Amino acid sequence: MPLLLTDAQQRLLRRAKLTPFLLLLAVACMFVLASWCLGQPFAQSHHWQLALRCLRAMTEAGMVGALADWFAVAALFKHIPIPWISRHTAIIPRNKDRIGENLAVFVRERFLDGDSLVQLVRTHQPADKLAQWLKAPANAELLGHQVARLAAAALATVQDAQVERFIKLALRTLLGQIDLSQSLSKVLTVLTHNGRHQVLLAQALDKLVELLHEAETRTLIAQTIAHWLKTEHPLKEKMLPTGWLSDKGSAMIASSLEHLLDAIADNPSHVLRAKFDQTMQEWVERLAQDPAWHAKGEEVRRYLQHDPAVGEYVQELWQSLRASLQADLANEHSAMARNVRGMGLWLGKSLAADQALRSSLNTRMELWVQELAPEISQFFGTHIADTVKRWDARELGELIEWNIGRDLQYIRINGTLVGGLIGFALFWLGWLVNHLGGGSA
Numbered sequence: 001m002p003l004l005l006t007d008a009q010q011r012l013l014r015r016a017k018l019t020p021f022l023l024l025l026a027v028a029c030m031f032v033l034a035s036w037c038l039g040q041p042f043a044q045s046h047h048w049q050l051a052l053r054c055l056r057a058m059t060e061a062g063m064v065g066a067l068a069d070w071f072a073v074a075a076l077f078k079h080i081p082i083p084w085i086s087r088h089t090a091i092i093p094r095n096k097d098r099i100g101e102n103l104a105v106f107v108r109e110r111f112l113d114g115d116s117l118v119q120l121v122r123t124h125q126p127a128d129k130l131a132q133w134l135k136a137p138a139n140a141e142l143l144g145h146q147v148a149r150l151a152a153a154a155l156a157t158v159q160d161a162q163v164e165r166f167i168k169l170a171l172r173t174l175l176g177q178i179d180l181s182q183s184l185s186k187v188l189t190v191l192t193h194n195g196r197h198q199v200l201l202a203q204a205l206d207k208l209v210e211l212l213h214e215a216e217t218r219t220l221i222a223q224t225i226a227h228w229l230k231t232e233h234p235l236k237e238k239m240l241p242t243g244w245l246s247d248k249g250s251a252m253i254a255s256s257l258e259h260l261l262d263a264i265a266d267n268p269s270h271v272l273r274a275k276f277d278q279t280m281q282e283w284v285e286r287l288a289q290d291p292a293w294h295a296k297g298e299e300v301r302r303y304l305q306h307d308p309a310v311g312e313y314v315q316e317l318w319q320s321l322r323a324s325l326q327a328d329l330a331n332e333h334s335a336m337a338r339n340v341r342g343m344g345l346w347l348g349k350s351l352a353a354d355q356a357l358r359s360s361l362n363t364r365m366e367l368w369v370q371e372l373a374p375e376i377s378q379f380f381g382t383h384i385a386d387t388v389k390r391w392d393a394r395e396l397g398e399l400i401e402w403n404i405g406r407d408l409q410y411i412r413i414n415g416t417l418v419g420g421l422i423g424f425a426l427f428w429l430g431w432l433v434n435h436l437g438g439g440s441a
Contacts, residue, residue, distance in 0.1 A: 009402050012406070013401065013402055013406060016406035016409045017409055019409065019413065020066065020070070020409050020410075020412035020413045020416065023066070023412075023413055023416050024063065024066040024067070024070070024412075024416060027059045027062040027063055027066065027416055027420070028059070028063055030055065030059045031056060031059035031060055031063060034052045034053075034055040034056040034059060035056055037052050038052050038053070038056070050431070053427065054424065054427045054428070057423040057424070057426065057427035058420040058421075058423040058424045058427070059420065059423070060423060061419040061420055061422050061423025061424075061426070062416045062417070062419040062420035062423060063416075063419070064419055065415035065416055065417075065418055065419020065420070065422070066412055066415050066416035066419065068415060068419075069411050069412045069414070069415030069416075070412050070415075072411070073408045073409070073411055073412060074089070075088065075089040075090070075091060076091050076092055076401075076408070077090065077091075077092055077093070077397045077398075077400070077401045078090055078397075079093075090397070092396065092397050092400055093393035093394060093396065093397040094393070096388060096389070096391065096393045096396055097385075097388070097389050099388065100384060100385045100386075100387070100388025100389055101385050101388075103384055103385075103388065104380075104381035104382070104384040104385040104388075105381065107377075107380065107381060107384060108377040108378070108380065108381035109377075112373065112376055112377035112380055112381070113373060113377060114369070114370045114373035114374070117369040117370070117373050117376075118366045118369060118370050120369075121362065121365050121366050121369055122362075122366060125358075125362055126361075126362065126365055127351060127357075127358040127359075127361035127362045127365070128351075128358055128362070130348070130351065131347075131348050131349075131351035131352040131358060132348070132352065133348070134344045134345065134347055134348025134349075134351070135345070135348035135349060135352055136348075137345065139344070139348075140341045140342075140344040140345045140348065141341055143340060143341065143344045144334075144336075144337035144338065144339075144340040144341035144344065145337055147336070147337065147340045148329050148334050148336055148337040148340070151325070151329055151336060152326065152329040152330070155322055155325060155326055155329070158322070168311070168315075171314075172305050172306075176301075176305055178301060179294075179297065179301075182287070182288060182294075182297075184287050184297070185284050185285075185287035185288040189284055
């Protein structure tokens, strides 16, 4: 990260330093002038002597104050080659690394600690703000547009030949680490746990019954029967009323299947359900333990991993899918953007209508940041300290001087003015003491 100041910033910094310097120069000139006038014939009267001595005392104290504050300010940023004192100058550049470490500790302990992050979540209620933001159609539109842009950028990156080779290598490596038979056994174990597969079977049976009720299904069965009669029994087909038989056969077959499916669906103890359970358990056990199935799984895995035809098919499939996605994303009425927009609106409305869900999400986020706070704070603290260490000490000094040094120049101005006021006060205090004590000013 470059820290060097621009020419415009350097001009502003020089201009800021010029004002206290000119003030110091003016005070020094007044001191010289007052000292010179004290020895001149026209200034030998009591009043002239008193005024000039007062002016000399003020300007002398003003110069001392200005020089002292100049040294204090300059010592922060610059090396001043004065014996026994120089090691206490250039304080910021010399302590750059320690400043970075202290800054890292400060940020880590004061801004990124668990309590601070939890309070931040509790104050802002992110789930509530997300719901309100997503409810606005313009924000949902923006979300869809940005997701489409990110997807298009990702696709453009993947289009690179080297990236495609990397993805192929990654997929082959991943396939090489998969035991298909064991993996399928675990998947089936999860699917069959607590009779979950029976729920899926019931849903499948319901869909089949609905399919049998459709006119298109009855027509397809009738056409299949008619085709069978024509191909297998052409003579009988000419003698029999084929159309009537096809319609009646279709209705009979559909009705029989419907009764069978209803019986299976309504009877949890149906023999076919038990057979289905037995078959699933056999599959699970054979996939997990049978060497023949394991060998077959290895054969399939090696085929998927190394067969050129499979690789070409997957590549063509991906290229076709990518081209389709890119065409959609290039369209201002992108289906992906529209779907994301719809999902965003739905999520916003759902969150806005469900106070319990929002509270649960906010609570979960508080627990999440509380658990992650040590890792987050450590990461950012280390990043801050390492970044400051990489900076050039001189450039860092210039950067800090640019940000706060201009304000520090007012310290030099104040030192000159305050020094002059102190010189004025001390002069008149001394005169008053001498006057009351009977001496002369």
